[in-house]
Amino acid sequence: MLVQATKLPLNSCGGDGGPVSQCERALERGDLEAVWAAARERVRVRVGDRNYAAWIAPLSCTRASDTVTLVAPDRTTRDWVARHFLTAIEEALAAALGRSCPVQLGVAAPPPVLPIPTEPPNAEQTFDSFVVGESNAGAYEAARALGNATLGSSLFLHGPTGVGKTHLLHAVFHALHGSGTIVACLPAAHLVSALVAAYGRHGHEAFWRDLAPLGALLLDDVHSLAGQEELQERLMEGLVAWVEGGRTLVLTSDRAPRDMPDLAARVRERFEGGEVACIELPEPALRLAILQRKARAQGIEFEPRLVARLAVRLAGDVRRLEGALTRLAAHSRLSGRPLDEALAEEVLPELRVAPALDVDRIIEATAAAFGCPARLLRGRSRRAELVLPRQVAMYLARKLLARPFAELAAQFTRDHTTVLHAWRTIRTRLETDRALATTVAQIEERLLSVL
Structure with a gap:
């Protein structure tokens, strides 16, 4: 059942004959995620974080002709949104697009029963929340292109721990899921465990047959399979046949395909000849942007000089930045002291006066x-x-x-x-x-x- 919204009057963002908004251009390109992300933030401001997390975040966006359809995970969510938040959604979409747009609410079809454990990825890890810099721009563009591409593409993302590979994997999930594709995202080790169980029941053929409803499979940390040659061979043989059926496959690893000699040859050849993207450790400018973004998200106020100093001294992966930010915020809150350079030097050894590391x-x-x-x-x-x-x-x-x-x-x-x-x-x-x-x-x- 679909609940159709009434059309709204055109607003001041631009109506017939007016300038075309960025969201309208995104809609013309088929980039529904960008349109819905812009509207969703407007709704968040209007309804509050608690209502947003409970009722708006679970909605996915699809499009049929000139109608925007929001799909709820169940009837309860759909009915509650229709009664309480539909007007806010309509007005947010109209403001984002610069024109009114019919909105429908639907309920997602029951997901197929799959032979693998799945769970929804982090809802906050989207392309819009990914901070782009010199060290990750290529991987971001490759992942974004795949999220908007037709099925049948493959991508291998690699780089050291804590640089954003899983974030991009989840962003691809949200983009494909938002376009109506059935997607599964899970650690590679979990897929192997399910495959081993299927072999134990002599049901390996049924295992791959039961994965047929999937349009895309996203596997995190394939390097964790190192040393399990027989399992890898079975997994990769099945994956190659599965992907050759016109499906999308994305893998993440802490090393490139050529540096994984035990990765099954056919899969390694497929990726070495296809789309492989590397994410490097963040450069100082990107570390600064990440700190600023995360501080704003947590409502933390920093002195500009301190943020710049942290970005220079906290070299390494993003998790190190997040850990430092968490420690600083906790000490400031518990001690009642302002988050300034004096407190930072007490809490973070990296900031204490010392000869520069070179x-x-x-x-x-x-x-x-x-x-x-x-x-x-x-x-x-x-x-x-x-x-x-x-x-x-x-x-x-x-x-x-x-x-x-x-x-x-x-x-x-x-x-x-x-x-x-x-x-x-x-x-x-x-x-x-x-x-x-x-x-x-x-x-x-x-x-x-x-x-």
Whole structure:
């Protein structure tokens, strides 16, 4: 059953013959998510965060001809929205589009019974809430294009932990789901567990047949399957056949396909010849933008100088920024003190006065740990005993300073591909080489202890 809304009068945002709004252009492009996101924020302001979370956030947006259809997860939600919030939604859409637009409310069809565990991704992790910078722009554009593309596309997102891969995966889910596609998003390990159970019941053929209703499958952290060659082979064989049926597949990993030799060959070839996008550690400008966005979302007021200082000193992934912001806000609230530089220096060791961390200090600390001259790590020598410490120094420089590979390469008198190779090699070895992991952790702790 659909509840159709009455048409609204044109508002001052532009009617017949008036300027075309950005949302109207988005609607013409078929970018329903952008239109609904703009209208949704207007509704949030009007109805409050609690009503928004309970009744508006669960709605997905589709379009049939000139009518916007909002699909509720159940009849209770649809009926409550129709009685209490439909007018607010109509007016928000009219304001966003610059013209009135018929609105219908519907109820989603019961989801198909799938042989895999699924749960809705984070509703707040959309393309609109993703902060874009130099280090993630390519991945963002690739994911956004896939979210608006026809089914049958594939995307492999890779990068270190805490840089936004899962956020983009969830954003793709919301975009595809909003267009009416049946989507499943889950950790790759959960899919493997379900597949193993199906094989145990001799039902592996039925397993893939039961996934047929899905138009898209989004798998997070495929690197977690490392070392499970037989399971990987079974999974990847099924995925290749499933995708070749014209479906969309998105994978995330902490390394590129070419750096995963145990990834099934057919899948690796498919992605190496297709869309592969990398997200790097955030640069200072992006860290600043992320801090500002998250502070606004939490109602935290910062001194501009302090925010800029945090963005420079808190190198690394986004989770480090979030953790620092949480600690600062908690200390300010509990102590009743203003969130200023004095409090920040007490709470965050990273801000205390200390010699600036640079490539030279990293090289010296690494050379001391491995018992070799620091000057040789900067030089062109290819002696075997220098390869590992030099790669560790390059890895730590990238991790702790978050500078471009090309900039770091100049410090080591190498090209950027050498530093990139060192970064990937050491990151992979740390997962299995406990002795090396201990050494690297000790060097890092020694470097950070004086900051």
